[in-house]
Amino acid sequence: MASGKIYGSGREARLAIRSGEHRGQTAGIAPGFVQGNLAILPKALADDFFRFCQFNPKPCPLIGASEPGDPRIPALAEDLDIRTDLPLYRVWRDGKLVEEVPDLKAVWRDDLVAFLIGCSFSFEEALVEDGIDLRHISAGTNVPMYRTNIDTVPAGPFHGPLVVSMRPLKPADAIRAVQITSRFPAVHGAPVHLGKPELLGIKDIAKPDYGDPVEVKADELPVFWACGVTPQSVIATVKPDFCITHAPGHMLVTDLKNSRLAIL
Structure with a gap:
């Protein structure tokens, strides 16, 4: 990695x-x-x-x-x-x-x-150990991250959009990834969304707000996890x-x- x-x-x-x-x-x-x-x-x-x-x-x-x-x-x-x-x-x-x-x-x-x-580096390690390929790791780039149309729960002055990270996975690997990452609630846990980035307000999956773009192949689903970069979106x-x-x-x-x- x-x-x-x-x-x-x-x-x-x-x-x-x-x-x-x-x-x-x-x-x-x-x-x-x-x-x-x-x-x-x-x-x-x-x-x-x-x-x-x-x-x-x-x-x-x-x-x-x-x-x-x-x-x-x-x-x-x-x-x-x-x-x-x-x-x-x-x-x-x-x-x-x-x-x-x-x-x-x-x-x-x-x-x-x-x-x-x-x-998410913690659950990524578990995914890789299970044989699931993570494209940003194999490519040596940063994971792509996107601001969404989902609001966080406000507290005092803090509010703003949820940021998600995305990993393209084949459907069988996506199911396994849900099972594996559900065991790690202290590091974001299970995905918040699979497929259809437009439902999250993401207009172009090839243009992340943070990190680097990765290819989503025709036989893959984009799988989205809540991301710890969310505070930076909230700060903005x-x-x-x-x-x-x-x-x-x-x-x-x-x-x-x-x-x-x-x-x-």
Whole structure:
């Protein structure tokens, strides 16, 4: 699943990212370890965002959060530093993306709260182990993601459209994928839609809003999962004066094991 070096633990991957050794996407760089989407907000917005995650568990399954101003999240990893341990961050001001940076040292503030949201990389690993081909992985690209016409459940100022990720699968593989991903509710769970992207408000499946396009062949269905990039869509809608997210595909690698998230 990864292009380049594969690390034997979440800690090894984080140290490689922290040192600048690894700067690319994180899919498959530490097989077996949970990765997370990142949203960092000022403390004044943190309670409302926490409720937003509770109200929208499919796109925003919360796996960890920090104390205000604390860059550590010990429940996810003892030596984690949220300011340095992702390959690429996005800085937003008034809902607009203003820069992408390799660390947060210059923009970190004492009032910031970090939220980690479950990532589909965990269930993708289970799909690949079952022999299901995932085209964006075999092509070495990022998964395509789309804003939809489905509204999230609002909480305080937070509202906006659901974002979905798409994987083209043959019907038999799609059925198996539903069965497998249903076991991973902490990382988006089962798909939210199969086939007919127009019903989700997606006008052109070849033009994703995030990530890279992949071919959907004549004998395949586009299968859509709720996506952890949804907070970035919400940020563009709500326009908070300052916040930080991960760059799509550039996740935090934790010390949690994917197997611990599965419901047997």
